[in-house]
Amino acid sequence: MTDTPARIGTAPTLHDVAREAGVSLATASRVLNGSTRKVAEAYRERVQTAADRLGYTANVSAQAIARGTSATVALIVADIADPYFGQIASGVAHAAEEAGLIVTVAMTERDPRREVALVRALRGQRPRGIVLAASRDASGDADALTAEIAAVQSTGGRVVTLGSALPGTRVIAYGNEAGAHELGERLAGLGYRSSVVLAGPEGLRTSDDRLAGFTAGFAAGGGSAPRVERGQISRDDGFASMTRLLQEGVDPGTLVFGISDVVAIGALSALRDAGRQPGRDIAVAGFDDIATGRDITPGLTTVRLPLEELGAQALHAAVDPDWTAPAPVDLDVLIRESTPGL
Amino acid sequence: MTDTPARIGTAPTLHDVAREAGVSLATASRVLNGSTRKVAEAYRERVQTAADRLGYTANVSAQAIARGTSATVALIVADIADPYFGQIASGVAHAAEEAGLIVTVAMTERDPRREVALVRALRGQRPRGIVLAASRDASGDADALTAEIAAVQSTGGRVVTLGSALPGTRVIAYGNEAGAHELGERLAGLGYRSSVVLAGPEGLRTSDDRLAGFTAGFAAGGGSAPRVERGQISRDDGFASMTRLLQEGVDPGTLVFGISDVVAIGALSALRDAGRQPGRDIAVAGFDDIATGRDITPGLTTVRLPLEELGAQALHAAVDPDWTAPAPVDLDVLIRESTPGL
DNA sequence: GACTTCTGCTCCTTGGCCCCC
DNA sequence: CGGGGGCCAAGGAGCAGAAGT
Known part of the structure; x- marks a missing residue:
C-alpha cells in the first residue's frame, strides 16, 4: 500500500497528497472531504489515487480546529x-x-x-x-x-x-416514578404487604424517584410503608444489603425491591447463598430489565427500560439541531417468577 | 465562575487567558501545561487566576496538532x-x-x-x-x-x-488453548464422555483456539471428539444453537461447552426453556468467568479470565514506551454446579 | 552572567476570494 | 460570463531561539 511512506514518524498530510497529485492544497481538500464545490473528474481521480497510495487519512484534530467543531x-x-x-x-x-x-x-x-x-x-x-x-x-x-x-x-x-x-x-425522560408506582401497585395486588427497598444513596435522583414511586404505589395497592436499606447501586452492594438484612431477620412473604436490576440480582444471589428460596420464600423485583434478567432463575420481575433505544435517543438529542423532546418512554411492568404472589 | 464569558459561541483561548493575565502566549502556555521551563511564581499565579476566571480549558485538538500526538x-x-x-x-x-x-x-x-x-x-x-x-x-x-x-x-x-x-x-496473551485444554481434561475427569461445542464462526481465532484446546484436553481425559455447532459468539446465538440442538435430540449426560460464557448462558436458558434441567440433565461449561456467572443458577463452570486486569494491561502496553510482554496470565478452571459430574 | 520572557515559526486543514480559461 | 483551480489567512497551541533585566 504505502510504497512512499512519506517521512517516517509522521502520517502523510494533505500537503503530501497534493504534492503527490500535483494539485493545490485546496483542490486536494475539496476532493477528499466532500466540499460543496466541484472538482473536475480528472483531478478528482489523481487526488484520490495519490491519497490511496500514501494511505492518507485526514487528521481529525486539524479538521476540528479548522472547522471549529x-x-x-x-x-x-x-x-x-x-x-x-x-x-x-x-x-x-x-x-x-x-x-x-x-x-x-x-x-x-x-x-x-x-x-x-x-x-x-x-x-x-x-x-x-x-x-x-x-x-x-x-x-x-x-x-x-x-x-x-x-x-x-x-x-x-x-x-x-x-x-x-x-x-x-x-x-x-423516562418515568422512573410512574414506573415504580405501577410496579408497587401491581405487586401489592399480588398480595404482598410488607417490603424492603434496597435503595441507592440518599439524594441520588434515580433512586429517590423510584423509591418515592414504589412507596406510593405499594401503599395505593394496600401495602405498608417499606423499610429502606441503602448502598451503592451495584450488584455487590445489593448482595451485601440483602445479606445484612437476612442476618437481622426477614419474614417469609416479604417483597424486596432492588432499586435497579443489578441490585436485585445481587439480592437474589445473597438469598440463594443463605439457603433461602428467592421467589417463593422472599420475593424480589428490580428495575431496568437488563439483558441478564432473562437468564437468571427465577425470572426477575422488573420494569422494562429500552436501554439501547434510550442511548440512541440521547445521541440524537446531542447532535440534532432541531431536536424536540420526545414523549417520555412509557415503561412496562414485567411480572416474572421472582414475584409469584402470595 | 465565568463572569467574563469572552465572545459568545467560542471557548476562551490561551490567547484570551494571556491577554487577561497580561503576559505572553508562551508564558501562559508554560504555566498551563507544565513545560520544562520555569515561570516565576508571580506570573504563574496571575495566569492561573485568569484561566480560572475565564473557565479556560485547553483545546485538545489544537494541542494534538501542535504536539503531533x-x-x-x-x-x-x-x-x-x-x-x-x-x-x-x-x-x-x-x-x-x-x-x-x-x-x-x-x-x-x-x-x-x-x-x-x-x-x-x-x-x-x-x-x-x-x-x-x-x-x-x-x-x-x-x-x-x-x-x-x-x-x-x-x-x-x-x-x-x-x-x-x-x-x-x-x-x-492469555492461554486460550491451554485453558480450554485443562477445562476439557477436568471435565472428562468428571466422567463426561460425549460433548458438543457451541463455537464461533470458523476462522475466529479465539474460538478456534479454545475449540482445539478443549478437544485435545477432553480426549486426553478419555472423552470422545466433540460435535461442533457454530454461531456468533453471543448470548442469543448460544440460545439458538442450543435450541436447535435440542430439537435434533441430545442425550442426557452430554456436556455442552459454550465457547464463551455468554454463549453458555444462552444455552442454559435454552435448556431451561425446553424443560430440561441444566446441570443434572445436560452439563454446561463456558469460558471467561464474566461477572454474571456468579448470579445464575446453576453456577457456571468456566475458565477464569481477569478481564478488567487484562484491559488495564492492554492500556499500559499501548502507552508505556518500554513495555515488555508480561508473562501470559494463567487461567484457572472453576468447576461449579453446571457440571456436577456423572 | 544567569534566568526568565517574548517573538516568530510550525502543525494540518478549511474557506473566502481572486483569477484564468 | 461561469465553472473550476490556486493562493493565503485563520484557527489554537507548542517550541526554539533571541532578547530583556
Missing part, C-alpha cells in the same frame, strides 16, 4: 462494566456510528463529584455533545456542574441528561 | 453491551484515567470486516495507541488490516491486541 460526542457513565450502562453505551455508539461521530467514554466510578471533573476534561475536546448517563447526586456540587455545562454549551456543545433533568439541558 | 487511546470491541467487552473496557478506561488519557470506543458489531474500517477511521485521531479487543477472523482482509496497523505505527501509535496475536503488535 469536532466530530466527537462524549459519554459519561458510572461504570461501563455495569450492564445497564453497557446497553446504554451500545445504543449511543451505534447511533453515533450512523451519524459519523466518534464516541469518547469516561467513568465516574460512582463518585458523583468526579462528574464535574470529567465534564471539564471532556470539554477540552470541544465535543459536539456530552451525554450524562451517570445518575446525579442532589448533594453534589451542583453549581460547579452547572458552570461546566454552561461552558460546554457556550462553545456550541449540547448537553444531554438521561433520566434526571438538569437545568438547561436536553433530557431523555 | 493526542492524549487519546482507541478501543475496538465487538459490542460494548456484551459483559465480556464491558469488563475489558472498564479496565482500559480505569487505567487510561490514571494515565490522563481519554478513551474512544468503537464497535465492530461482530463483523470482522468492520475492524479495518474502524482502525482507519480512528487513525485519523492520531491516537497514542489502539487496543484491538474484538476477536479477529482469520479469513478477514488480513492484508488491509496489516497495512492500517503499519500506518498507525508509522505515526508513533502503538497497536495492542488482546488474545490473538497479530504480526508486529504488542499482545496481551
Whole structure:
C-alpha cells in the first residue's frame, strides 16, 4: 500500500497528497472531504489515487480546529462494566456510528463529584455533545456542574441528561416514578404487604424517584410503608444489603425491591447463598430489565427500560439541531417468577 | 465562575487567558501545561487566576496538532453491551484515567470486516495507541488490516491486541488453548464422555483456539471428539444453537461447552426453556468467568479470565514506551454446579 | 552572567476570494 | 460570463531561539 511512506514518524498530510497529485492544497481538500464545490473528474481521480497510495487519512484534530467543531460526542457513565450502562453505551455508539461521530467514554466510578471533573476534561475536546448517563447526586456540587455545562454549551456543545433533568439541558425522560408506582401497585395486588427497598444513596435522583414511586404505589395497592436499606447501586452492594438484612431477620412473604436490576440480582444471589428460596420464600423485583434478567432463575420481575433505544435517543438529542423532546418512554411492568404472589 | 464569558459561541483561548493575565502566549502556555521551563511564581499565579476566571480549558485538538500526538487511546470491541467487552473496557478506561488519557470506543458489531474500517477511521485521531479487543477472523482482509496497523505505527501509535496475536503488535496473551485444554481434561475427569461445542464462526481465532484446546484436553481425559455447532459468539446465538440442538435430540449426560460464557448462558436458558434441567440433565461449561456467572443458577463452570486486569494491561502496553510482554496470565478452571459430574 | 520572557515559526486543514480559461 | 483551480489567512497551541533585566 504505502510504497512512499512519506517521512517516517509522521502520517502523510494533505500537503503530501497534493504534492503527490500535483494539485493545490485546496483542490486536494475539496476532493477528499466532500466540499460543496466541484472538482473536475480528472483531478478528482489523481487526488484520490495519490491519497490511496500514501494511505492518507485526514487528521481529525486539524479538521476540528479548522472547522471549529469536532466530530466527537462524549459519554459519561458510572461504570461501563455495569450492564445497564453497557446497553446504554451500545445504543449511543451505534447511533453515533450512523451519524459519523466518534464516541469518547469516561467513568465516574460512582463518585458523583468526579462528574464535574470529567465534564471539564471532556470539554477540552470541544465535543459536539456530552451525554450524562451517570445518575446525579442532589448533594453534589451542583453549581460547579452547572458552570461546566454552561461552558460546554457556550462553545456550541449540547448537553444531554438521561433520566434526571438538569437545568438547561436536553433530557431523555423516562418515568422512573410512574414506573415504580405501577410496579408497587401491581405487586401489592399480588398480595404482598410488607417490603424492603434496597435503595441507592440518599439524594441520588434515580433512586429517590423510584423509591418515592414504589412507596406510593405499594401503599395505593394496600401495602405498608417499606423499610429502606441503602448502598451503592451495584450488584455487590445489593448482595451485601440483602445479606445484612437476612442476618437481622426477614419474614417469609416479604417483597424486596432492588432499586435497579443489578441490585436485585445481587439480592437474589445473597438469598440463594443463605439457603433461602428467592421467589417463593422472599420475593424480589428490580428495575431496568437488563439483558441478564432473562437468564437468571427465577425470572426477575422488573420494569422494562429500552436501554439501547434510550442511548440512541440521547445521541440524537446531542447532535440534532432541531431536536424536540420526545414523549417520555412509557415503561412496562414485567411480572416474572421472582414475584409469584402470595 | 465565568463572569467574563469572552465572545459568545467560542471557548476562551490561551490567547484570551494571556491577554487577561497580561503576559505572553508562551508564558501562559508554560504555566498551563507544565513545560520544562520555569515561570516565576508571580506570573504563574496571575495566569492561573485568569484561566480560572475565564473557565479556560485547553483545546485538545489544537494541542494534538501542535504536539503531533493526542492524549487519546482507541478501543475496538465487538459490542460494548456484551459483559465480556464491558469488563475489558472498564479496565482500559480505569487505567487510561490514571494515565490522563481519554478513551474512544468503537464497535465492530461482530463483523470482522468492520475492524479495518474502524482502525482507519480512528487513525485519523492520531491516537497514542489502539487496543484491538474484538476477536479477529482469520479469513478477514488480513492484508488491509496489516497495512492500517503499519500506518498507525508509522505515526508513533502503538497497536495492542488482546488474545490473538497479530504480526508486529504488542499482545496481551492469555492461554486460550491451554485453558480450554485443562477445562476439557477436568471435565472428562468428571466422567463426561460425549460433548458438543457451541463455537464461533470458523476462522475466529479465539474460538478456534479454545475449540482445539478443549478437544485435545477432553480426549486426553478419555472423552470422545466433540460435535461442533457454530454461531456468533453471543448470548442469543448460544440460545439458538442450543435450541436447535435440542430439537435434533441430545442425550442426557452430554456436556455442552459454550465457547464463551455468554454463549453458555444462552444455552442454559435454552435448556431451561425446553424443560430440561441444566446441570443434572445436560452439563454446561463456558469460558471467561464474566461477572454474571456468579448470579445464575446453576453456577457456571468456566475458565477464569481477569478481564478488567487484562484491559488495564492492554492500556499500559499501548502507552508505556518500554513495555515488555508480561508473562501470559494463567487461567484457572472453576468447576461449579453446571457440571456436577456423572 | 544567569534566568526568565517574548517573538516568530510550525502543525494540518478549511474557506473566502481572486483569477484564468 | 461561469465553472473550476490556486493562493493565503485563520484557527489554537507548542517550541526554539533571541532578547530583556
